[in-house]
Amino acid sequence: MRCCSPPRPAWVPTCSSSTRSRRSTGPARAAGTGAWDWPPWRSRSRSRQRGSTIPAMLLPDAVCPHSTASPRLGPRAAGDEVHRRCCRGQPRELLPASCPGMAVPLGEPERGRAGRAGQGRTERGSAGQDGMVQGGAGPWDHRIIKVGKDPQGHRVQPAPTTTITPNPEQGAWLNNKGAWLSGNGRGLTEGGWLIGGGPTPRPRRVPLTSRAGNGGSGPRPLHGADRCGAQRGGACSALLCPRGWGGGGLATAPRGSPSPPPPARRGVPPPGPRVPRCPLHAPCPPVSPTSPVSPYPPYPRPPCPPISPHIPPPPQTPCPRGAAPPHLTPPPPPGVLPLSQAWGRAPRLPPSPLPAQRRAFSNNKILVELDESAGVATMKFKSPPVNSLSLDFLTEFCISLEKLENDRACRGVILTSAVPKIFSSGLDITEMCGKSTEHYAEFWRAVQEMWLRLYSSNMVTVAAVNGSSPAGGCLIALTCDYRIMAENPKFSIGLNEAQLGIVAPFWFKDTFVNVVGHRVAESSLQLGSLHPAPEAHRIGLVDELVPEEKLKDRATAVMQQWLALPGKGGTSWAVTECRNGDLTCVGGPGIEAGSCVSVGTGGVGGWEVGKLSKAVRAALGCEGCAWHTAGRSAGCAGRLPPAQLAVPALLSRAGGA
Numbered sequence: 001m002r003c004c005s006p007p008r009p010a011w012v013p014t015c016s017s018s019t020r021s022r023r024s025t026g027p028a029r030a031a032g033t034g035a036w037d038w039p040p041w042r043s044r045s046r047s048r049q050r051g052s053t054i055p056a057m058l059l060p061d062a063v064c065p066h067s068t069a070s071p072r073l074g075p076r077a078a079g080d081e082v083h084r085r086c087c088r089g090q091p092r093e094l095l096p097a098s099c100p101g102m103a104v105p106l107g108e109p110e111r112g113r114a115g116r117a118g119q120g121r122t123e124r125g126s127a128g129q130d131g132m133v134q135g136g137a138g139p140w141d142h143r144i145i146k147v148g149k150d151p152q153g154h155r156v157q158p159a160p161t162t163t164i165t166p167n168p169e170q171g172a173w174l175n176n177k178g179a180w181l182s183g184n185g186r187g188l189t190e191g192g193w194l195i196g197g198g199p200t201p202r203p204r205r206v207p208l209t210s211r212a213g214n215g216g217s218g219p220r221p222l223h224g225a226d227r228c229g230a231q232r233g234g235a236c237s238a239l240l241c242p243r244g245w246g247g248g249g250l251a252t253a254p255r256g257s258p259s260p261p262p263p264a265r266r267g268v269p270p271p272g273p274r275v276p277r278c279p280l281h282a283p284c285p286p287v288s289p290t291s292p293v294s295p296y297p298p299y300p301r302p303p304c305p306p307i308s309p310h311i312p313p314p315p316q317t318p319c320p321r322g323a324a325p326p327h328l329t330p331p332p333p334p335g336v337l338p339l340s341q342a343w344g345r346a347p348r349l350p351p352s353p354l355p356a357q358r359r360a361f362s363n364n365k366i367l368v369e370l371d372e373s374a375g376v377a378t379m380k381f382k383s384p385p386v387n388s389l390s391l392d393f394l395t396e397f398c399i400s401l402e403k404l405e406n407d408r409a410c411r412g413v414i415l416t417s418a419v420p421k422i423f424s425s426g427l428d429i430t431e432m433c434g435k436s437t438e439h440y441a442e443f444w445r446a447v448q449e450m451w452l453r454l455y456s457s458n459m460v461t462v463a464a465v466n467g468s469s470p471a472g473g474c475l476i477a478l479t480c481d482y483r484i485m486a487e488n489p490k491f492s493i494g495l496n497e498a499q500l501g502i503v504a505p506f507w508f509k510d511t512f513v514n515v516v517g518h519r520v521a522e523s524s525l526q527l528g529s530l531h532p533a534p535e536a537h538r539i540g541l542v543d544e545l546v547p548e549e550k551l552k553d554r555a556t557a558v559m560q561q562w563l564a565l566p567g568k569g570g571t572s573w574a575v576t577e578c579r580n581g582d583l584t585c586v587g588g589p590g591i592e593a594g595s596c597v598s599v600g601t602g603g604v605g606g607w608e609v610g611k612l613s614k615a616v617r618a619a620l621g622c623e624g625c626a627w628h629t630a631g632r633s634a635g636c637a638g639r640l641p642p643a644q645l646a647v648p649a650l651l652s653r654a655g656g657a
C-alpha cells in the first residue's frame with residue numbers, strides 16, 4: 001500500500017515498480033482481457049542486458065502495475081490492485097489493522113515502527129532512483145526510493161519506500177524496516193550501502209519502540225513489533241512475514257557495527273543485548289504452518305536450520321561466517337579503506353570454510369532446495385500428473401521465487417521437474433473454462449506475475465528441461481537465462497497454442513522471438529509446433545542437449561559459469577572513484593581496465609560492472625576508469641571517497657542506462 005498509491009508525492013515521477021530493468025518492446029498493455037495485462041515493458045536479447053535499466057520516467061503510468069492511473073481499472077480498482085500486490089493478495093478486510101500494507105500515508109511520521117524487512121514486493125532498482133533519499137513530510141522523514149543491491153552485490157530487500165528517522169541521541173538513524181543506519185553527515189548508509197545524501201536532519205527526540213537487531217535476543221526485530229501477527233501471538237502469514245524462511249530474513253544493520261540501544265516504549269520491554277547477526281544464529285521465527293488470513297493454500301514454514309555444533313551461539317563468539325579469510329580480501333587501492341574498516345563491518349564471504357549448508361522448503365507444488373555454499377537453489381515442480389500451471393501452482397511458484405530472491409545466500413535458480421517425462425504441460429486448462437470472471441482475472445494475473453518475476457529476477461535462472469514442455473511450460477523455459485534439455489526425442493517443447501485454437505499472448509511471442517528469432521518464431525507459432533528435443537536444439541529454442549542423467553550436473557556447471565561472471569551473477573562489483581566529475585576505473589577480477597560500469601541496479605555509489613553502454617559512458621564523461629573491485633563472493637570492500645557523492649549528479653546526467 002505504501003508503494004506509490006495515492007497520495008503520491010510530486011517527486012515520484014511514476015511508480016517505483018516501473019523501474020524494472022528491461023526494455024519495452026511491445027505495446028504498453030494488451031487490450032481486451034479485462035484484467036491487469038502487464039505488458040512486457042521490456043524484452044531481452046540473447047546477450048541479456050541484465051543490468052540495463054530505463055528510468056522510471058520513461059515508462060508510462062499505465063505500464064506500472066502499481067499505477068494509480070489505470071484507464072482500465074479506474075482509481076479505486078487500481079488502488080485495490082496496489083493493495084493486493086503489496087499485501088500479497090491478502091483481502092483487505094482480513095488484514096489486521098496493523099498490516100503494513102494498510103494505508104500508512106507516505107507523509108506519516110514513523111513512530112516506533114519496525115519491520116517490513118523482507119516483506120515488500122521485490123522491486124528492481126533503477127538508475128536515478130536507487131538509493132535516492134527524498135524529503136518526507138518532516139525534515140527528518142526521508143524516503144529512499146528503491147533499494148537494490150548493496151556494495152557486496154547482495155540484494156537488499158526493497159521496501160518500496162523507506163523512512164529514516166534520526167535518533168540523534170544515539171547518533172544513528174532508524175529506518176522503517178527497523179534497521180539502524182549510520183550517518184556521516186553527507187549521506188546515509190544502510191547495511192554499508194550509501195543510500196543517498198539528503199538534508200541533514202535536525203535533532204528530534206523520536207519515540208522508538210523496536211529496532212531490527214542482528215538476531216539474538218530482543219523482540220524479534222525483523223518481524224516488526226506492531227506489524228506482524230506472529231509477533232503478537234497471532235498468525236503470521238508466510239507471505240507477510242519477512243522471515244518466512246527459517247531464520248533468514250534480512251539483516252540490514254551492519255554486521256558487528258556498534259549500535260545504540262533503542263529507547264524503550266512504555267510497556268514494551270527493552271530488547272536484549274545486540275549480537276552479531278548470522279543466518280545460522282538467527283532466532284527461529286514463530287512457525288505458522290497455515291495462515292487463517294491467507295487466501296493461498298497452506299504453506300508450511302520450514303524449521304530453522306539447526307545450529308551447527310561448530311558454531312557456538314552468540315554473542316560470545318563472533319560468527320565464523322562474518323570474518324574474512326585474509327587471502328580472499330582483495331587489497332583496497334591506496335587511500336581507500338575497506339568498508340569493514342570504515343564502517344566496522346566484516347565483508348560477506350562465501351561460507352567455504354564451513355560444511356555446505358543446504359536448506360529446503362516445500363509446498364504442495366514445488367520443492368525448493370538451496371545449496372548455500374554454491375548459492376544455487378533448485379526448484380522442482382512436483383504437481384503430478386503433468387505439472388500444469390494452475391493458480392495454486394503459479395502462486396506457489398511466485399512465493400518460492402520471491403523467497404529465493406530475498407535470500408542473500410541464493411544467487412541462482414535451476415528450474416526442473418520432479419515429475420517423470422514432463423517439465424510442465426503449460427497453463428492448466430481447467431483454470432480457463434467454467435470459472436467466474438474474477439477467477440479468470442486472478443488466474444491470468446498469476447500467469448503474468450509468474451512471468452514477470454522470473455523474467456526480472458536478479459538471480460541466474462537455468463531451465464533443466466527434463467520432459468515435455470508445451471505452451472506455458474515452454475514459456476517458463478524461455479524466460480530463463482539458459483535452457484538445457486534432456487536429449488530424449490520423445491520430449492517436445494514449443495508454443496503450441498495454435499493447435500488448441502488459441503493465440504499465444506504477445507508477450508509469450510516476444511519472449512519466443514527473443515530466443516529463436518523472428519522467422520522461426522513466426523512459423524512455429526503459426527503452426528503451433530511442438531519441437532522434439534533435437535529440433536528444439538537446432539532452432540535454438542534450447543541451448544544444449546544432454547543425456548537426462550547428466551542434466552542436473554550440466555545445469556549446475558552452467559550455473560557456476562554464469563555465477564562466475566561479473567554483474568548479475570554477482571561476482572564483481574565496483575566502487576567507482578569519482579574525481580573531477582570523471583569516473584575512473586581500474587580493472588578487477590575478470591574485468592578489463594577501461595571496460596566500464598553501469599548505472600544499473602547498483603544504486604548510488606555501487607556500480608555494476610560491465611554493462612555501461614557507450615552512450616552512457618559518453619554522457620558520464622567517463623574516460624580512463626579506475627575502480628576498486630572486489631568479487632562479490634569475497635565481499636565488496638571499498639569506501640566511497642567524498643567525491644563519490646557527486647555520482648547522483650552523474651546519474652541524472654546519464655538519465656539511466
Ligand SMILES: CCCCC/C=C\CCCC/C=C/C(=O)SCCNC(=O)CCNC(=O)[C@H](O)C(C)(C)COP(=O)(O)OP(=O)(O)OC[C@H]1O[C@@H](n2cnc3c(N)ncnc32)[C@H](O)[C@@H]1OP(=O)(O)O
Nearest residue numbers: 385386388425426427428429430432440468470471472502
Ligand atoms: C483464464 C484467462 C485466460 C486468458 C486466455 C488468453 C489467452 C489464452 C492463451 C493462453 C496461453 C496458453 C498457454 C497454455 O499453456 S495452454 C495449455 C497448453 N498445454 C497443452 O496443450 C498440453 C496438453 N497436454 C499434453 O500434451 C500432454 O498431456 C502431456 C503434457 C504431453 C503429457 O502427456 P501424457 O503423459 O500422455 O499425459 P496425459 O495426456 O494422459 O495427461 C495426464 C492428465 O493430465 C491432464 N492434463 C494434461 N495437460 C493438461 C493441462 N495443460 N492442463 C490441465 N490438465 C492437463 C490430462 O487431461 C490428463 O488428465 P486425466 O488423467 O484426468 O485425463
